[in-house]
Amino acid sequence: MDIDALATTATPIRASRQDGSYPRPQLVRPSWTDLSGEWDLRFDDADKGLRDRWFVPATPTAFDRTITVPFPPESPASGINDTGYHPVVWYRRSIIVPSRDGGRTLLHFGAVDYRCSVWLGGVLLGHHEGGHTPFSFDVTDAVTGDGPHALVVRAEDDPLDVAQPRGKQDWELDPHVIWYHRTTGIWQPVWLETVPELHVDHLALAPDVATGSVVVTVELNRRLDADTRLEVELSYEGEPLATHGIAVHSHRVSVTVVVPRQINGQNYEELLWSDLAPRLIDVKVTLSGLASSDTIYSYFGLRSAAVDRGRFLLNDRPVFLRSVLSQGYWPESHLAAPSADALRAEVQLIKDLGFNSARVHQKIEDPRFLYWADRLGLLLWEEMPSAYEFSPTAARRVATEWSDVIRRDSSHPSIVTWVPLNESWGVQHISQDAAVRDHVRSLFHLTKSLDPSRPVVSNDGWEHLDSDIWSIHDYEESGEVLAARYADKASVDALFAGIGPAGRRLRLSDEPDRGQPVMLTEFGGVKFAPDSEFDDAWGYSTASSADDFAKRMAALLDAVRASEVLSGYCYTQLTDTGQETNGVVNADRSPKLPVKRIRAIMTGDGEADRDA
Numbered sequence: 159m160d161i162d163a164l165a166t167t168a169t170p171i172r173a174s175r176q177d178g179s180y181p182r183p184q185l186v187r188p189s190w191t192d193l194s195g196e197w198d199l200r201f202d203d204a205d206k207g208l209r210d211r212w213f214v215p216a217t218p219t220a221f222d223r224t225i226t227v228p229f230p231p232e233s234p235a236s237g238i239n240d241t242g243y244h245p246v247v248w249y250r251r252s253i254i255v256p257s258r259d260g261g262r263t264l265l266h267f268g269a270v271d272y273r274c275s276v277w278l279g280g281v282l283l284g285h286h287e288g289g290h291t292p293f294s295f296d297v298t299d300a301v302t303g304d305g306p307h308a309l310v311v312r313a314e315d316d317p318l319d320v321a322q323p324r325g326k327q328d329w330e331l332d333p334h335v336i337w338y339h340r341t342t343g344i345w346q347p348v349w350l351e352t353v354p355e356l357h358v359d360h361l362a363l364a365p366d367v368a369t370g371s372v373v374v375t376v377e378l379n380r381r382l383d384a385d386t387r388l389e390v391e392l393s394y395e396g397e398p399l400a401t402h403g404i405a406v407h408s409h410r411v412s413v414t415v416v417v418p419r420q421i422n423g424q425n426y427e428e429l430l431w432s433d434l435a436p437r438l439i440d441v442k443v444t445l446s447g448l449a450s451s452d453t454i455y456s457y458f459g460l461r462s463a464a465v466d467r468g469r470f471l472l473n474d475r476p477v478f479l480r481s482v483l484s485q486g487y488w489p490e491s492h493l494a495a496p497s498a499d500a501l502r503a504e505v506q507l508i509k510d511l512g513f514n515s516a517r518v519h520q521k522i523e524d525p526r527f528l529y530w531a532d533r534l535g536l537l538l539w540e541e542m543p544s545a546y547e548f549s550p551t552a553a554r555r556v557a558t559e560w561s562d563v564i565r566r567d568s569s570h571p572s573i574v575t576w577v578p579l580n581e582s583w584g585v586q587h588i589s590q591d592a593a594v595r596d597h598v599r600s601l602f603h604l605t606k607s608l609d610p611s612r613p614v615v616s617n618d619g620w621e622h623l624d625s626d627i628w629s630i631h632d633y634e635e636s637g638e639v640l641a642a643r644y645a646d647k648a649s650v651d652a653l654f655a656g657i658g659p660a661g662r663r664l665r666l667s668d669e670p671d672r673g674q675p676v677m678l679t680e681f682g683g684v685k686f687a688p689d690s691e692f693d694d695a696w697g698y699s700t701a702s703s704a705d706d707f708a709k710r711m712a713a714l715l716d717a718v719r720a721s722e723v724l725s726g727y728c729y730t731q732l733t734d735t736g737q738e739t740n741g742v743v744n745a746d747r748s749p750k751l752p753v754k755r756i757r758a759i760m761t762g763d764g765e766a767d768r769d770a
Contacts, residue, residue, distance in 0.1 A: 172396075174438035174457040176529065179498040181268055181347040182292070183529035184569050185361050186455040191256060191350040193309075199225040199238065202246040207312060212248055213277040215308040221250050227348060228268070228494050230341040235491040243331065245316045247343050252306040253278075253350070255297065261354045261450065262298045262379075265309075268346025268524065271493075272315045272322050279307040287555075289315070289323065290522035290543060291562040292346075296379075313343035321552035323559055325520035325543030326485065326735075327493075334694075338736040341493040346524055354450035356380065358443060363458040363569040364611065367430065367473060370420020372458055375412040376443060382409060386447040390415050393440045394429060406445070417460075430473050431459025431571045433514045436535030438571075459532060459571025465613050465626050466673045469725050472537070472574065479537065479726030480760055481515035482508060482742070483680060486523055487735045489745050495524055505530040507747060508732065512757035517679065517728045520544060520580065522563050531572035539575040539728075540567060541618065544583035552584060553597050557604060564608045576605050576612055581619040581631065582662075588621050589666055599623055618679055620662035624669040631680035632659040633730075635699035637713025640681070644721040650676055675725035678718055683730040684710045686750055687739035697740030698730075708751055711742075712759045719762050729760065 173186045180186055198221035200212070212219045229236035231247060255263050265278070271289030275282065279302065283295040301307060316322065317329055317340055328337035360377040374390050386406040392399040392415060402415045417439075420426050431437050441456040461473055469476040486504070488496050495501050501524060508516050515537035522543065531538050542560045545552040560578055567573055578601040579585060588594045602616045602624055613626035622628060630653075634640045643659070644650060658664040685697025686707040701707035711729075718727045734741040742756055743749045749756060 171442075171455040172440050172457075173455040174440050174533065177498075178502050178526050178530060181266065181349055181525065183525055184363070184456045185358065187351060187353070187453075189352065193251070193253060193348040193350060194227050196224050197227045197249045197251040199223040199231065199250075200248045201231075201240075201244045202248055202312075203244060205246050207246065207248050213275075213282070213310045213312070214280045216280075221248065225249070228344050228346055229491050230271070230343055230345045230494060232339050232342060233490060233492045233494065235494070235496060241332075241339050243317050244342060245314060247313050247315075249311040249313070249344060251309055253309050254304075254306050255301045256350065256352055259352075261352055262296050262357070263301065264294050264351045264353055265297045266292065266294045266347075266349050266351060267344070268292050268348070269522075270311070270313050270344050271341055272313075272319075272324075274311055274313045274343075276312075277308075277310040288559040288562055291559060291566060297350075311344065315340070315342040320546035321549055321555065323543045323545050323556055326487075329546070333736050336738055338487060338738075339492060345492070345494040353379075354452045356382070356386065356445065356447055356450055357452040358445055358454050360565075361443065361454065361456055361569070362565075363441065363456065365458055365460045365462075365571075367426075367460060367462045369416065370426060370460070371414050371416040372439075372441075372460070373412055373414050374441070374443070375410070376445070378406075378409040378445070380409060382406065382447075384447050386445060388413065389442075389444040389446070391442040391444075392417060393442075394437065399429075399439065420460075427473070429460050431461040431532075431535075432472055433477070433535040433537050436533060436571075438532060456569070457532070458569055461571050463574040463612050465675050468673060468675050468723070470574075470613070470627070470675050470677075476725070477514070477537075479515045479677065479728075480513050481517050481537075481539070481679070481726065481728035482511070482513045482760075483519050483728055483731035484508065484516040485519050485731065485733070485735050486521045486527070487733070489736075493521060495527070498526055501527040502530045502534075503747070505534050505536050507743070508536055509534060510753050510757065511732075511742060511749075512760035513729075515539070515574075515726070515728075516732070517541065517577070519731075522567075525566070528567060528570045528572060532570055536572055537574045538570075538572045539577055539615075540573050541577035541580055544580060546584055548585055548587065548591070548594050548597065556584065557601065560601065561604065561608060564605065568609050574612060575615060575627065576609065577615045577618050578602065578605055579617045582617060582621050585617070588617070588623075589663065595623060595666070615679075620658050620660055620664050622665050623667045626672075626674055628654070628664065628674050628676045629679040630658065630664060630676065632678060633681060633683050633698040634659060635684075635710070635714075637710075637717040640714060641717035641720050644676075644678065644718070644724055646722045650723045676723050677726040677728070678724055679726075679728040680730050681718070681727065682711065682714055683740040684714075685740045687734060687744075690734075690739050692737040692739065694737045695739040696737060704751060708755060708759060715759055715762070
């Protein structure tokens with residue numbers, strides 16, 4: 159990993175200027191061991207591996223394949239490229255645990271879909287459930303001697319379990335309609351890290367623009383047994399901004415650090431983060447005690463996100479959201495990124511095409527993608543992958559994993575909206591079943607309780623209960639019809655009073671108006687794929703040529719911009735995804751039209767150079 163000024167440990171690390179390879183960009187330590195690469199693999203379709211003790215190093219087990227981690231076995235990049243039903247897979251590789259010099263060694267997983275168990279040298283480290291969230295184990299006590307140790311992972315991902323949050327991963331054997339091939343097992347980085355005996359386990363950063371401060375919350379790995387001190391230092395582009403130190407008496411502590419220069423109200427905007435000026439403030443946290451000390455590096459953006467009077471507000475100023483639907487799916491690696499640099503390129507591509515925002519659809523993105531959104535200035539909507547049935551099991555799983563997602567990502571300034579549900583997926587009977595409505599309301603309020611600093615969309619697309627944004631999905635192919643439908647407040651009020659464009663009611667309850675904006679958060683979907691390999695390639699409408707493709711998109715975008723009511727849009731979609739060939743770029747990220755032409759369509763002539 160390359161981080162600016164990392165050559166000597168005496169020089170401060172700037173977490174805001176990483177190269178994008180570090181797996182956990184908002185809690186950085188200088189050294190780590192990447193465990194990506196070749197692992198042994200075995201499918202366990204008969205689910206006999208636990209009974210036959212495949213986790214024991216001495217057990218003669220034929221791991222008969224080699225897989226490249228972190229690519230899922232369904233993907234070509236993994237070297238396996240098997241898209242069949244394999245509900246249980248086992249991984250194994252030998253690792254040498256680095257010398258810890260009296261500290262602890264942690265084993266980190268970015269994400270394993272869907273649940274897993276992990277052993278080292280035959281010792282069970284633990285279990286995890288949730289296919290999109292990180293987890294770690296302290297492996298120190300499992301290590302005996304200096305030689306290699308067998309690391310074994312059992313991953314279970316039942317393709318037919320529709321109570322499992324799965325997003326767009328197909329439950330049928332082959333992709334159909336809008337669903338695509340599955341992502342099973344390890345699909346984000348696996349890595350080792352050496353830390354002191356007492357160390358920072360979790361860091362959260364909550365900025366407050368009004369007071370020019372940030373609340374720094376630190377959770378330690380254990381309760382304290384000696385006096386400990388916490389020092390927080392803030393800087394911007396090498397300029398010291400503030401320092402604050404306190405004595406720590408608990409394993410969880412929050413401290414408010416005020417930036418003195420923000421007291422001058424005439425200059426306060428000079429440090430704010432936005433899509434046009436993505437300023438990141440560096441953070442150094444030092445934990446020192448009698449026995450050991452721990453130093454970590456992070457960053458945050460001083461910004462606010464809110465809604466009021468029918469508009470989306472960034473730093474208390476209205477911003478018209480020009481979003482694109484991003485599924486984060488690559489043909490060669492599926493939900494896993496083909497490389498760390500591909501994540502940077504994806505964010506830059508979205509910006510180059512004229513969008514200032516992306517709705518990450520039915521996927522919890524790799525934290526390194528969020529880092530580049532923070533650094534390059536891309537506003538994000540983060541959306542929970544859906545389950546497809548309503549049951550106590552599904553409700554528990556969604557609420558638990560969504561809580562873990564918010565915990566992981568709440569410090570990223572690029573995330574400006576939370577979306578726990580999409581198009582009533584998993585809550586299909588919301589209009590008829592009171593228990594389902596209670597579940598939807600509970601997710602909305604759970605999200606607000608875990609993070610009150612961002613707007614929350616209750617059920618993106620239609621059938622809203624209480625919501626901070628009234629979002630609508632409308633795949634009308636005529637720009638003229640779309641323009642009339644959203645022309646003014648009277649037109650939109652009539653839409654909400656009747657049946658929406660997808661044959662669903664847009665609102666199911668009568669919560670009081672709080673100035674919620676109205677946004678068209680899915681529309682477009684124009685197919686243009688003359689050379690598609692898919693016999694069932696499709697879109698919501700079809701263009702006959704490149705010029706027709708441009709004309710159709712321009713008519714739709716002109717209609718949206720002409721509306722007196724809409725405060726933002728999300729065009730479907732960024733890339734062709736499997737048989738969905740309605741992207742503005744192909745699956746390999748090559749644009750279907752010149753980038754400047756797409757940008758002009760998405761921004762309008764008057765805004766063509768706004769983000770240049």
